[in-house]
Amino acid sequence: ETGVTQTPRHLVMGMTNKKSLKCEQHLGHNAMYWYKQSAKKPLELMFVYSLEERVENNSVPSRFSPECPNSSHLFLHLHTLQPEDSALYLCASSQDRLAGGYEQYFGPGTRLTVT
Amino acid sequence: GENVEQHPSTLSVQEGDSAVIKCTYSDSASNYFPWYKQELGKGPQLIIDIRSNVGEKKDQRIAVTLNKTAKHFSLHITETQPEDSAVYFCAASKSSGTYKYIFGTGTRLKVLA
Numbered sequence: 001e002t003g004v005t006q007t008p009r010h011l012v013m014g015m016t017n018k019k020s021l022k023c024e025q026h027l028g029h030n031a032m033y034w035y036k037q038s039a040k041k042p043l044e045l046m047f048v049y050s051l052e053e054r055v056e057n058n059s060v061p062s063r064f065s066p067e068c069p070n071s072s073h074l075f076l077h078l079h080t081l082q083p084e085d086s087a088l089y090l091c092a093s094s095q096d097r098l099a100g101g102y103e104q105y106f107g108p109g110t111r112l113t114v115t
Numbered sequence: 116g117e118n119v120e121q122h123p124s125t126l127s128v129q130e131g132d133s134a135v136i137k138c139t140y141s142d143s144a145s146n147y148f149p150w151y152k153q154e155l156g157k158g159p160q161l162i163i164d165i166r167s168n169v170g171e172k173k174d175q176r177i178a179v180t181l182n183k184t185a186k187h188f189s190l191h192i193t194e195t196q197p198e199d200s201a202v203y204f205c206a207a208s209k210s211s212g213t214y215k216y217i218f219g220t221g222t223r224l225k226v227l228a
Contacts, residue, residue, distance in 0.1 A: 004158070031214065042119070042218040043159075043204070056214055090158050097214050102147045102166075104216065106158035 003027050004107035006091050012113045013081065021076040021110045023091030030096045032074040033104065034066060037088040049074060050096050081114045088112070117142045119207050121219025129227050134192045136222045138205035141186070145207040148188045149216070150179060153202045162203075163190070195226045 004025045013019050025032060034046040048056035049068040063085075065077040074091055088111050092104040120139045128134045140148075146167035151159035165172045165179045165188065172179050178191045188207075192199055202223050206216040 006158075033214070040220065042220050043216075045215050048214045050214070058215075092158075094214075097210070102208065102210075103149065103161055103164065105161060106151070108156070108158045 003105050004091060004093055006089075006107040006110050008110060009108065010111045010113075012115060013078070014115055015081060015083070017081075018077070018079040020078065021089055021091075021112075023074040023076075023107055025072055025074075025091075025093035025105075025107075027093055027105060029093040029105075030071045031094045032068060032071070033092040033094075034064075034074065034076050035090040035092065035106075037090055037109070043090070046076075078112075081112075083114050086112055086114045117207075117217050119205060119217045119219045121205050121222060123222060124220065125223045125225070127225045127227060128195050130195060130197060132195055134195055134199070134224055134226075136190045136203055136205070136224070137187060138189070138207075138219050139185075139187050140207040140217065142207065142209065142217070143186065144209045145186075145217075146210055147208045148179070148181060149206050149208075150177075150190050151204045151206070153204065153221075155201075159204060192224075195224075197226050197228050200224055200226045 007022045031050040036044045046060045047066040052068050067075040088109040090109045091107040094104045149164040152162045153159045176193045181188045202221045204221050205219040208216045
């Protein structure tokens with residue numbers, strides 16, 4: 001899985017901690033996404049960045065804070081999380097939709113456990 | 116609101132048999148329909164997709180069919196192999212105004228050797 005990489009692969013954090021998830025794409029894409037995957041639920045889109053600008057924010061609590069410093073890197077900063085935030089967090093990338101980009105390619109995910 | 120229904124939630128087939136997974140979407144403006152395969156401990160992998168100007172697309176043992184009138188699309192896997200065992204997700208998207216995919220809830224496919 002060299003196309004989209006994510007670190008760390010596993011993370012356990014307490015509710016008062018601050019941590020960050022990192023995503024890097026090596027596909028030359030210019031749109032990047034954060035998704036949350038919980039058991040028995042459809043994948044939930046959290047944030048979309050296109051050309052380093054946030055273009056979608058789907059009612060995500062402020063304890064999740066995204067950052068996209070360039071078109072290859074995406075971060076998700078986490079603070080004061082709740083146990084229900086435990087899930088697999090997936091990063092994806094695509095070409096920009098305005099350029100006709102549809103196909104999204106996913107990374108392996110970060111398994112987050114909030115204790 | 117927009118949603119995609121996916122059935123069945125679990126499917127067991129004997130090796131060599133065919134498997135069919137069906138999805139129904141609600142937004143008639145949807146025009147792009149990808150299918151993803153997710154193996155344990157991995158992220159979803161795009162395996163095939165179809166756009167609304169095409170009724171069927173095939174790639175080796177995998178095919179997808181689309182019925183725009185009924186707002187149905189299906190994944191067909193022929194000659195199943197144990198390595199096809201995974202969770203499969205369908206999704207629907209539209210080209211204007213959003214980057215959002217609406218995903219189905221997934222189908223866990225088990226291919227029995």
